[in-house]
Amino acid sequence: NRILQTMLLVAQVLPDPVHAPPDAAIELKPETAVRASLAGLDSRQPFDVALVADTGSDGTMHVAGFTGERVEFRSLENVEQPIKRMRRRLSRIASSPEDFRDLDAEATQNLLRFLARQGSLLYDGIVRTQVGESGLLNDEDRRIQLVSARESFLPLEFMYDHPSPLPEARLCPRAREALQTGQCTHCDQLDEEAKRAYVCPLGFWCMSRVIERHAVRPVAETNLSGTEYALQSDPIAGRDTLDVLNAAVYAASNRVQEAQIEELLETLADVTDHRVERVPDWGTWRDAVQSRNPSILVLVPHTLEDVDSIPALEIGEEQQLPEDQITAGYVHAARDYRPPVVLLLGCETAEPDVPFQAFAVQFRIHGAAIVLSTLTPVLGRHAVPVAQMLVGELKRAARASGTFGDALLGLRRRALAAGIPMVLSLVAYGDADWRLGSETAARVPVDEP
Structure with missing residues (x-):
């Protein structure tokens, strides 16, 4: 019960096949590719x-x-x-x-x-x-x-x-x-x-x-002969574990209160053994991704549309990255490719119809293992504690070699019990069976609920 890819059956519809032209044919065309590999x-x-x-x-x-x-x-x-x-x-x-x-x-x-x-x-x-x-x-x-x-x-x-x-x-x-x-x-x-x-x-x-969710683009919008889908990461036997807490790159919009930004930064520092870098703009973000090869990317951006009505993520002081400009360089290092987890928790949204699902697709296409994003706009004051809780659940799951799907289920329950109903708007894209592990998680004590 697993979808690997979808195909389109293309043919002319005629009242009588006798009238079909000589060159009429039935074609089976690739529509979407969910997995990059059939191995494992x-x-x-x-x-x-x-x-x-x-x-x-x-x-x-x-x-x-x-x-x-x-x-x-x-x-x-x-x-x-x-x-x-x-x-x-x-x-x-x-x-x-x-x-x-x-x-x-x-x-x-x-x-x-x-x-x-x-x-x-x-x-x-x-x-x-x-x-x-x-x-x-x-x-x-x-x-x-x-x-x-x-x-x-x-x-x-x-x-x-x-x-x-x-x-x-x-x-x-x-x-x-x-x-x-x-x-x-x-x-x-x-x-x-x-x-x-x-x-x-x-x-x-x-x-x-x-719930394992995949939002995919039609093959017609993506060149399968190129490298985009080759970068989409899926777990296979022997390579099904994400060392999720090894290093982090983090950015937030200036619309989020500085005290909350620092609070999340401290949490990330604790779970990564201080291997975290907070960046103010997208150029620095890309440099940090290339130099640190992070296992987790954390974004609390503002969302809006740019001058050409392209949805964009804004961090720092009006530093924008439009959807169509998201490339592999913003997601993972060119050397020693390791698929990261992306937390994309959008704060107050200027355009209510900006689709976060589109950003999730871009990050997945360009190499993210999992993208966690919000269905509706949320305040930074809600996004930050949810991000902290999720990091805590990832830490627990990493110590137990649990899966991301189980960690997300635990996050939702704990956050709602704590009185944070915005957790209901969280959706995850990618394979729920990625196992989580980290040498850092083994060294950092897990706080009891």
Whole structure:
């Protein structure tokens, strides 16, 4: 249940094949390439289901699901509105941060109820068949691969598989405990109707599943005979471990408070044995990447569009890097290539429609192993503590030789339990089965939660 690449079957459609021209032919053309190599597939963990999402010429999103010998296609005419509503509601965290001060805050509870009800509609649109039975996915699927075109965003993370809450539903009284343990001893004891009185955080798929996400460009936009896809990094047997805490390069927008920038810098220094460099501009960033060959890149940028309406990342004092100018030199060293993890946590966004998914694709194409980014704009005051928590989870996973997918699941639960609901807007691109390791992690004590 793993997508390696997608192909297009191209042919003329005629009312009668007798009228086909002499040169008519059926062609099978490469559409997208998810993996750069087919090596080591036997050693990989299987997925419960693999999904391919794309948007048709009529603007409707379509999903193909693959599990075992079963294939199912679904047209998702009614999911765009729930997705838009969820994006808009999440953006309120950035505009009214004081209202979302902890997990029990009224605004946080209202947000979770809203997302649960919208996520339930999304779940019904994707999972349920017209007769109400499970189709593409079921509640037992814990490992899911999603491949989508860059423009087709399907937020599986927001799917809510518990009964849709009532308008007056409250947060589960054992929500914090459920997030800490991964099990809800309250909601699991209730029948279907009784569950509607509560919002259980474990009902969200981002809190209960490992979702491996790939946003890919069509081959028509990428030259496969060149080196771009050769740089896209995937784990294979014998080379499936990222020494994620060996060295870091870090930059932030000047819109983030200096005290918070320094706080994250101290965290990175602690976990990398002080092998971290904070840079003020993109030229220095590129030089630092080439000289330090970092294992982790941390960006808390401002996002906007440049003079030609190209989405751009801004660090320091108005230092911009447009999407089309992101190259391998900004991602990894030319010598001793080691794929880094990229944390791309955008602070307040000048253009609400700037797609972070596009930046993630660029970093992945040019050699990043994994890119973690935000679905909606966030404040630096939220992005920095989430980045600190993620570094802590990476440290834990590295000591245990765990996977990035497990580390991200732990981050989401811990951050929401700590009252940081913006963690719901985090999405990861790349292979969830990268194992994490580091000699530094073995030397640095892990703080207990």
